[in-house]
Amino acid sequence: xxxxxxxxxxxxxxxxxxxxxxxxxxxxxxxxxxxxxxxxxxxxxxxxxxxxxxxxxxxxxxxxxxxxxxxxxxxxxxxxxxxxxxxxxxxxxxxxxxxxxxxxxxxxxxxxx
Amino acid sequence: xxxxxxxxxxxxxxxxxxxxxxxxxxxxxxxxxxxxxxxxxxxxxxxxxxxxxxxxxxxxxxxxxxxxxxxxxxxxxxxxxxxxxxxxxxxxxxxxxxxxxxxxxxxxxxxxxxx
Numbered sequence: 001x002x003x004x005x006x007x008x009x010x011x012x013x014x015x016x017x018x019x020x021x022x023x024x025x026x027x028x029x030x031x032x033x034x035x036x037x038x039x040x041x042x043x044x045x046x047x048x049x050x051x052x053x054x055x056x057x058x059x060x061x062x063x064x065x066x067x068x069x070x071x072x073x074x075x076x077x078x079x080x081x082x083x084x085x086x087x088x089x090x091x092x093x094x095x096x097x098x099x100x101x102x103x104x105x106x107x108x109x110x111x112x113x
Numbered sequence: 114x115x116x117x118x119x120x121x122x123x124x125x126x127x128x129x130x131x132x133x134x135x136x137x138x139x140x141x142x143x144x145x146x147x148x149x150x151x152x153x154x155x156x157x158x159x160x161x162x163x164x165x166x167x168x169x170x171x172x173x174x175x176x177x178x179x180x181x182x183x184x185x186x187x188x189x190x191x192x193x194x195x196x197x198x199x200x201x202x203x204x205x206x207x208x209x210x211x212x213x214x215x216x217x218x219x220x221x222x223x224x225x226x227x228x
Contacts, residue, residue: 044219098209103155
């Protein structure tokens with residue numbers, strides 16, 4: 001069975017500060033991991049994905065995530081937050097790259113001016 | 114580039130009524146997924162189809178059914194609607210073929226409100 005836990009349902013940072021959103025996974029097989037972003041009343045947009053090719057994954061909008069097997073983590077980071085980054089972020093796990101997704105509970109990111 | 118198209122965008126139904134949601138996947142994608150996202154919740158997998166056959170089933174109520182048609186579009190049918198069915202329903206499509214793998218790409222969703 002697979003599962004994802006996102007630590008912190010709400011994270012608040014100042015504009016220009018580091019963004020760190022935490023995600024830990026559980027999987028009996030090598031996982032495929034994803035980060036999606038959801039703006040209010042909109043669909044889910046893929047930020048980045050880990051497919052075992054490289055442990056440090058770069059995504060859109062300056063986000064990146066590092067797969068750490070020893071820590072079963074896939075935390076999302078961005079060096080400098082922008083107001084437009086305010087949204088809900090979901091970490092997800094799957095058995096394969098095109099498979100069904102198991103989502104974490106989501107983390108709402110607020111960015112203060 | 115073509116995206117996943119869902120219709121309608123918004124739907125208001127009364128309790129015990131029936132609703133049908135439609136999804137048109139990205140051309141060439143071989144798998145369609147349906148997810149339900151309740152207010153303030155994470156998306157929950159309902160059901161999926163691979164090449165028009167049901168491939169997996171999640172937490173989908175017996176009152177719901179779905180199918181994928183010959184043109185690859187999919188419909189989610191919901192009967193005897195309850196207040197708790199009010200949610201955002203997403204469709205996603207993907208491709209998992211040798212040499213070409215594309216992750217779940219989501220539509221904008223259908224917001225169903227049951228009153």
